[in-house]
Amino acid sequence: MLMPMLWKNDLDEIMDPFDMWDHATDRFFGNDLMEFDTMKTDVIEEDNDYKLEADLPGFDKKDIGIDLKGGVLTISANHKENKDEKNSKGKYVRKERREMSYHRSFTVGDNMKPEDINAAYENGVLTIILPKKELEQKNDDVMKIEVK
Template identity: 40%
Template sequence: MTPFDEMNRAFDRMSRNFGRMDLSDFGRVNWGDLDGMRRSGIDIDVAEYDDEIAVVADLPGFSNEQIDLTVRDGVLSIAAERTMESDEGDESGAYLRRERRAESLRRSITLPAEVMEDDASATYSNGVLTVTLPKVTVEEGSDSHHIDVN
């Protein structure tokens, strides 16, 4: 048992004590996953292959236009932002619950190898973003310079 288990039980007691009040916005926190709080809401997988690095990120509910990717100095930055839709039209009803809100997510990943930034590509399908970053190939001897001895 962790101290966070006691916090979850306290939320449960608070929910019971307040009866009909809707406390669902507080949610239950998985305190055991402290890494999840650091991730800024974007779950990723990073894979390194011989010739490329692949980053796969879950971004459900966004469109291609709402996603911004940059790579600079070995850091891939992912940003996604959506705004709340306006409520125009039918005035005969009112929201009883509204959970889909504006959202802004950001995550930066230090890449495990040098990449050719200009050749990076990305696809987005069914809420999954896949970024492919070709690695810089070092040809033997290309990083050295011959010095003549006089």
């Protein structure tokens, strides 16, 4: 069996070269390389339902879409922002653009109906209430759920 060679570092400790690589990349890039900017979501089990809370700060209600298809609930949010500041001559002093887009899917069961799901958006938090009860009908068509 082949083993990687070991080197000594400045503190006379033996280090694996793979650990050395990890330490070097952490120092250069930071140690959060594997964390992606995603929609932070909590799923809370309550007595009769599940509550899904998704953080979507900076979005308007019209930017958020919720779809249900084949037992999968999909949340999508898209927002474009353009701030143009011009001086008195009409030339740009500053022009900033920002675009945010999130997309998450959750398996909720084949028999879920959109009329049994409640969704509300307030103060940057999307709250979706999903019932625990078994529902009768299976539907593979994409069905929109209104955000209140």
